[in-house]
Amino acid sequence: MKAVHFGAGNIGRGFIGLTLSQAGYEVCFVDVNDQIVSLLQQRRSYTVKLANDTGDETRVSGVTALHGSRAEQVAAAIAEADLVTTAVGVGALKHVAPALAQGIALRLAQSDAPPLHVIACENTIGGSAQLKGLTYALLNESFIRQAEQRTAFPDAAVDRIVPIQQNEDPLEVVVEPFFEWVVDESALLEGAGRIDGIHYVPDLEPYIERKLFTVNTGHCVAAYHGYLAGYRTIQEVMADGKLKDEVLRTLMETGDMLVRRHSWDSREHRRYVERILERFANPHLTDEVARVGRSPIRKLSPQDRLVRPARLAHESGLPTEQLASGMAAALFFDAPDDPEAASLQAELAEEGPSAVIERYTGLPSGHPILRQALARYEVYLQLRTKGEET
Numbered sequence: 471m472k473a474v475h476f477g478a479g480n481i482g483r484g485f486i487g488l489t490l491s492q493a494g495y496e497v498c499f500v501d502v503n504d505q506i507v508s509l510l511q512q513r514r515s516y517t518v519k520l521a522n523d524t525g526d527e528t529r530v531s532g533v534t535a536l537h538g539s540r541a542e543q544v545a546a547a548i549a550e551a552d553l554v555t556t557a558v559g560v561g562a563l564k565h566v567a568p569a570l571a572q573g574i575a576l577r578l579a580q581s582d583a584p585p586l587h588v589i590a591c592e593n594t595i596g597g598s599a600q601l602k603g604l605t606y607a608l609l610n611e612s613f614i615r616q617a618e619q620r621t622a623f624p625d626a627a628v629d630r631i632v633p634i635q636q637n638e639d640p641l642e643v644v645v646e647p648f649f650e651w652v653v654d655e656s657a658l659l660e661g662a663g664r665i666d667g668i669h670y671v672p673d674l675e676p677y678i679e680r681k682l683f684t685v686n687t688g689h690c691v692a693a694y695h696g697y698l699a700g701y702r703t704i705q706e707v708m709a710d711g712k713l714k715d716e717v718l719r720t721l722m723e724t725g726d727m728l729v730r731r732h733s734w735d736s737r738e739h740r741r742y743v744e745r746i747l748e749r750f751a752n753p754h755l756t757d758e759v760a761r762v763g764r765s766p767i768r769k770l771s772p773q774d775r776l777v778r779p780a781r782l783a784h785e786s787g788l789p790t791e792q793l794a795s796g797m798a799a800a801l802f803f804d805a806p807d808d809p810e811a812a813s814l815q816a817e818l819a820e821e822g823p824s825a826v827i828e829r830y831t832g833l834p835s836g837h838p839i840l841r842q843a844l845a846r847y848e849v850y851l852q853l854r855t856k857g858e859e860t
């Protein structure tokens with residue numbers, strides 16, 4: 471079985487490549503990072519190390535790599551693959567689509583090409599569906615009709631914290647012990663086999679919402695409040711009792727909404743939350759606030775981890791104060807080398823908070839969540855000004 475995986479970065483090497491290799495796939499990574507591609511080509515293996523007391527190591531062997539700029543080689547690899555996966559960042563899916571479209575077109579010319587599953591492993595709802603839309607937009611109607619018979623794009627939720635790596639060996643990757651890869655079984659092609667290490671579910675929505683609105687909501691709130699407080703790592707943030715409580719209270723808001731929406735057992739969800747707080751605090755990881763808060767405009771967008779759960783909570787008559795505070799804190803995030811943070815700061819300076827937050831969250835003017843966020847923004851602004859004066 472062959473897999474082509476786009477994005478040999480942290481989650482690509484540390485989770486997806488590892489899982490597929492352990493499940494018996496020959497994995498071909500595609501990346502645009504020259505160093506990573508050439509090292510993978512030379513060594514054909516790398517090490518994954520667990521962030522636990524014993525630092526357990528696994529060697530992933532028999533992998534190959536292609537540079538993303540080699541469009542024909544990438545398309546040829548896709549034409550032979552059983553599975554294509556991505557972990558490039560949602561915004562980069564549009565750059566994966568042309569090679570995927572070319573690969574799918576090549577497959578259609580071969581009568582014996584195996585069925586193909588394409589799974590986007592990104593932090594978003596409907597990532598594979600987005601990739602499908604981007605890819606099929608590049609194919610003509612008749613190709614699409616043929617492709618639909620033998621190609622499927624099941625959506626997925628992927629959960630494993632893999633920070634930015636600081637190892638001597640650029641291929642080594644340190645990952646937290648926990649992992650969860652959930653795939654929408656209802657979108658698989660008929661007769662498709664199951665991959666060891668993937669949890670297949672008939673309905674993905676509860677899983678992706680639980681993951682995105684707990685792990686990712688909690689993490690970004692820790693990052694934004696932590697950034698405001700001057701912390702560098704999530705581990706430092708979680709060691710600050712007041713901020714840890716801020717994160718917990720936010721997850722109680724999303725939790726109340728999720729428990730009601732999906733009729734879950736509230737005690738079980740509370741245990742899930744507690745476990746996540748422990749994962750954030752893992753002392754064997756050094757996870758930078760700048761990574762976890764990266765791309766604040768994406769994280770403030772209507773379907774993402776702050777606004778979507780807040781709207782769902784509001785529609786059910788549940789509180790949203792904490793989520794609104796997270797949105798307000800996001801407006802102060804100005805990590806260096808983050809293009810979205812830089813634009814946000816420039817727009818805030820020019821237009822003020824109301825116009826900016828309205829534009830990015832999609833919340834209509836005067837919406838109660840918007841009012842909460844703006845009130846909180848003023849509080850943080852005053853606190854920050856006072857802090858700067860003293």
Ligand SMILES: NC(=O)C1=CN([C@@H]2O[C@H](COP(=O)(O)OP(=O)(O)OC[C@H]3O[C@@H](n4cnc5c(N)ncnc54)[C@H](O)[C@@H]3O)[C@@H](O)[C@H]2O)C=CC1
Pocket residue numbers: 476477478479480481482500501502503506538557558559560562565566591592593628629630631632633
């Ligand atoms: N790091 C984590 O803990 C987790 C990350 N994710 C998601 O996985 C995705 C990737 O995240 P990370 O691995 O952390 O980022 P990363 O920056 O470590 O890896 C992304 C990789 O994609 C490559 N890339 C970018 N554009 C490309 C293109 N057009 N073709 C081929 N390769 C391309 C980059 O060179 C880089 O090596 C994101 O959507 C993230 O939300 C999901 C769960 C956990």
Ligand SMILES: O=P(O)(O)OC[C@H]1O[C@](O)(CO)[C@@H](O)[C@@H]1O
Pocket residue numbers: 593628629630631632685686687689690761762763764765
């Ligand atoms: O990758 P994104 O969407 O920028 O967000 C970072 C998030 O991804 C994760 O790495 C894993 O879901 C979390 O640690 C963090 O909340």
